[in-house]
Amino acid sequence: MAGSQVTEFRKLTLDSLKVGEEFVSDDHLVIPEDIEAHGFAVEDDHPWLAEQTAPPTLMANQALHLRHSKYIVHAGLHARMEFNFLEPIRLGMRVRTRGKVIDKFERRGKPYMVTEYVTEDETGRVLVRGQFTQMIIPEPEAPHGHAR
């Protein structure tokens, strides 16, 4: 019997990050609680549930968390975000996000990574396409070579 695949996580630094690396999220069923929680968090009282539709940015965190599927992320800051909303995300859809690292660079001594992504339904139809830039805050090196 074949063994299960186990992900090996690396600490995220500009050096460890590979441009061209691809990510895929787990599938996520869009449930009413997602929409209610989002509405509370951002004070959006639009009747999304009555319309059986989700706010366009509902799954943005699925995209932002892609890098956590391969890296240990010490801390980070979000610098830029771009969305193209192609089709509405609907209640009851099962959605996933795929992403690819397309650039990494240093600006004013700070490391950044750029990821392009699509969020799609279970048939592969693209709902949202976009790109985001995140600053990497690497783990400081502790004295005597210890990680922390």
Place this chain on the structure above:
Amino acid sequence: MATRVETETTVGQILPSLAKDVSQRRIDVYSGVKPRSIHSDEAWAHQKGFRACLAQGMMSTAYVSQMMVNLLGPGFARGGTMSMAFIKPVYAGDRLSVHGIIKDKQPDNGATRVVVEVWVENQHGEKTAVGHATGLVA
């Protein structure tokens, strides 16, 4: 409050602003509560050089999305775009205002694309996020 779908748009039109109270509770619901998170672990946020927990920049994109849906309804959810830069931290306890002004209207495959300059300000009048959003009207 029902969403107002305003299809009469004019270049120079100022959109009704939104006010947002960014409480720690709302940040927790948005980002999840985790140890060693700058969003939900105050000691960790201090250690990383911030005076309090930070709201995710993504919350500001949700505010702008709400403003665009108020303006265009389904014309934002299908065919809309947004490009935002996060230029200043938003902290737990901040009070934000979300603003937009229509800058352009462009023909787009038989519809009209409305281009809105958008920004978010904190209670000190400092811009925390800036960018553009667009959407379609028939």
